[in-house]
Amino acid sequence: MSTAVRRASFRHRIALNLRAMKGRAYPRVVGANRELSWLVTETLLPLLGIAAYVFIYQAMGQLATAAALAGQCGDVPCAEYIGGADAYIAAAQANTADLVAAVVLGGTMVAFWLNVLWSMASQLYWEKEIGNLQLYMMAPMSRMALLGGMAIGGMFMTSVRAIATLVLGVIVFGVVFQVAQPLMLLAVFFVTLIALYGMGMLFASLYLLWGREAWNLSALLEEPIFFSSGFYFPLGSLLRVPGWGPVVAFAGMLVPAALGLDALRQLTLSETAFGGQWLFNVQVELGLLLVLAAVLLVFARFALAYLEMLSKREGKLTSRHQ
Amino acid sequence: MAYAVETRDLTRIFAGKKSRKQRKGSSASDDEGTGPVTALDGVTFNIREGELFGLLGPNGAGKTTLIKILATLLLPTSGQAFVAGHDVVKDVFPIRAQINMVSGGETSGYGLLTTRENIWMFSQFYGVPSKVSKERIDELMHVFGLWEKRNTKVRMLSSGQRQKMNMIRGFVTDPSILFLDEPTLGLDVNAARIIRDYVKDWVRKRTGKTVLLTTHYMMEADEMCDRIAIIDRGKILACDSPHNLKGMIRQDRTFRLEVDALEETSTFSGIRGVKNFSHKNDIATNRSHLTFILEDEGPVADILSAIMAQGARVHSVQKTDPTLEDVFISMVGRGFE
Numbered sequence: 209m210s211t212a213v214r215r216a217s218f219r220h221r222i223a224l225n226l227r228a229m230k231g232r233a234y235p236r237v238v239g240a241n242r243e244l245s246w247l248v249t250e251t252l253l254p255l256l257g258i259a260a261y262v263f264i265y266q267a268m269g270q271l272a273t274a275a276a277l278a279g280q281c282g283d284v285p286c287a288e289y290i291g292g293a294d295a296y297i298a299a300a301q302a303n304t305a306d307l308v309a310a311v312v313l314g315g316t317m318v319a320f321w322l323n324v325l326w327s328m329a330s331q332l333y334w335e336k337e338i339g340n341l342q343l344y345m346m347a348p349m350s351r352m353a354l355l356g357g358m359a360i361g362g363m364f365m366t367s368v369r370a371i372a373t374l375v376l377g378v379i380v381f382g383v384v385f386q387v388a389q390p391l392m393l394l395a396v397f398f399v400t401l402i403a404l405y406g407m408g409m410l411f412a413s414l415y416l417l418w419g420r421e422a423w424n425l426s427a428l429l430e431e432p433i434f435f436s437s438g439f440y441f442p443l444g445s446l447l448r449v450p451g452w453g454p455v456v457a458f459a460g461m462l463v464p465a466a467l468g469l470d471a472l473r474q475l476t477l478s479e480t481a482f483g484g485q486w487l488f489n490v491q492v493e494l495g496l497l498l499v500l501a502a503v504l505l506v507f508a509r510f511a512l513a514y515l516e517m518l519s520k521r522e523g524k525l526t527s528r529h530q
Numbered sequence: 531m532a533y534a535v536e537t538r539d540l541t542r543i544f545a546g547k548k549s550r551k552q553r554k555g556s557s558a559s560d561d562e563g564t565g566p567v568t569a570l571d572g573v574t575f576n577i578r579e580g581e582l583f584g585l586l587g588p589n590g591a592g593k594t595t596l597i598k599i600l601a602t603l604l605l606p607t608s609g610q611a612f613v614a615g616h617d618v619v620k621d622v623f624p625i626r627a628q629i630n631m632v633s634g635g636e637t638s639g640y641g642l643l644t645t646r647e648n649i650w651m652f653s654q655f656y657g658v659p660s661k662v663s664k665e666r667i668d669e670l671m672h673v674f675g676l677w678e679k680r681n682t683k684v685r686m687l688s689s690g691q692r693q694k695m696n697m698i699r700g701f702v703t704d705p706s707i708l709f710l711d712e713p714t715l716g717l718d719v720n721a722a723r724i725i726r727d728y729v730k731d732w733v734r735k736r737t738g739k740t741v742l743l744t745t746h747y748m749m750e751a752d753e754m755c756d757r758i759a760i761i762d763r764g765k766i767l768a769c770d771s772p773h774n775l776k777g778m779i780r781q782d783r784t785f786r787l788e789v790d791a792l793e794e795t796s797t798f799s800g801i802r803g804v805k806n807f808s809h810k811n812d813i814a815t816n817r818s819h820l821t822f823i824l825e826d827e828g829p830v831a832d833i834l835s836a837i838m839a840q841g842a843r844v845h846s847v848q849k850t851d852p853t854l855e856d857v858f859i860s861m862v863g864r865g866f867e
Binding site: 347 | 637656
């Protein structure tokens with residue numbers, strides 16, 4: 209094959225796969241506008257979940273304040289506390305504000321995790337059920353273009369919902385974020401999304417073979433990951449828990465949301481919030497997220513190719529109810 | 531001669547389902563599982579470029595399995611298949627760029643997209659530029675009578691409209707080879723007619739276009755196809771033009787009888803001069819429909835006697851020209867239903 213033909217062929221493949229990504233992203237992008245019920249189900253309802261944690265943290269802050277006014281500052285009498293009761297109350301209020309901000313941020317990121325589970329990981333299973341999968345697999349596009357289109361559409365759709373939840377959370381709970389490094393914040397956010405959706409792509413490949421069990425697995429991965437990734441509390445606090453705490457915290461890091469959230473909280477609160485108890489510093493977390501993103505995307509690519517071949521051999525690629 | 535499709539000794543065996551005992555190692559089981567199923571058994575045939583080729587056979591004959599192997603969605607267990615000169619196992623991407631497939635009763639697409647958007651989306655997976663795609667969609671929507679529904683969400687379409695949309699999806703990528711798997715299944719007469727006419731025109735009026743059509747509607751195959759392969763239980767029984775296939779039994783006599791429901795039909799095979807016959811009970815009318823392939827008209831009296839010996843009345847007797855189903859009956863001794 210001549211160089212010119214190879215170049216033309218390469219350009220053709222690039223154009224084909226970009227169009228395929230655009231095509232697959234399209235239903236999710238327009239879906240965000242066509243079914244406005246999401247305004248209730250995906251912004252107001254998540255806000256209720258966030259509110260529950262906010263009220264708990266605020267109640268804990270008020271208990272600490274009340275105890276300080278009664279002369280007890282944590283484990284010591286306020287007379288022995290450096291700065292006295294006033295300093296203790298100020299610290300308690302700052303801590304409560306940080307916790308509320310952490311919960312609002314975590315609650316916002318929950319939307320992405322749920323999207324990865326239900327609209328990425330389980331998606332190929334659903335595509336098989338409605339008969340789309342065989343049409344996708346028969347098309348000449350790269351399988352990564354298919355997954356990439358799903359991911360980009362999902363990111364867009366979820367970003368709209370997440371931003372709405374975040375804005376509502378900020379307004380309702382009076383959260384103030386302090387962003388000192390906006391570029392770093394954007395970098396961490398997007399690398400976290402790429403890594404998260406890379407994990408979704410990998411799961412999508414695996415779910416292709418698991419069929420109906422995929423539904424159960426997605427359900428199983430919801431609440432435990434909310435906890436182990438620290439969606440509603442700073443994950444670094446688990447490092448202080450003797451025994452199981454660090455184990456859960458480090459296991460949770462396998463899901464990119466854990467590192468991403470930890471870094472986002474450092475960048476929007478302050479590095480000294482929660483006593484400076486973070487998993488790693490932001491630069492290290494960004495590096496780990498980049499590694500996770502690359503590994504997950506490569507794994508997703510090969511897993512889908514392998515599982516497509518296996519499904520074709522076993523006749524499970526197109527048959528429903530298997 | 532350039533072949534659009536070529537298969538050599540193509541075989542596909544599906545592993546059976548494991549019994550509960552095999553799956554769990556338990557001894558208690560009322561679930562026996564199933565053994566391996568041979569869906570295709572040494573299929574060898576070819577389709578010439580520019581041909582409208584039919585695969586005719588009853589449900590479960592192996593038609594869809596064959597199409598799925600050719601569409602690179604399923605691997606053969608053994609044998610070889612080539613589409614547009616490329617191996618369906620080793621060289622799938624050049625094949626995929628040149629083919630498309632539409633199945634009857636398809637429910638593909640997304641309900642929240644409009645008909646037009648849905649077809650456009652699928653065209654993007656083949657890299658068709660948006661402008662070209664939209665022009666083709668508009669043209670095809672007029673042809674298939676779907677223009678009025680262009681902005682209707684897919685979930686609001688009737689099954690006939692949905693199938694027309696599926697057909698447009700198949701043509702919008704302008705494939706060289708189109709696989710149509712029971713494309714008129716369940717459609718009303720008008721919708722089926724529009725689809726058949728367009729498919730015939732598409733192959734005849736454009737150069738280098740090939741269609742492989744699977745159907746169990748013999749009239750459809752007879753009317754549309756240049757050549758037909760009759761397939762049953764994974765084997766190709768005959769392959770020729772409809773005229774030549776019917777010529778195989780042209781010297782025979784075909785009789786159709788409608789009689790009171792019969793319980794016993796095995797006596798017919800013992801009547802001299804009966805080459806083969808099929809029997810179908812109609813529960814609604816409590817009648818039996820019999821088709822006999824006879825060497826001559828001699829056995830008719832014996833057949834009628836055998837029916838009346840069971841106390842059944844004969845409601846009608848027709849001598850008919852041979853159809854493709856009669857060819858099938860003469861080969862395997864049963865009809866398509």
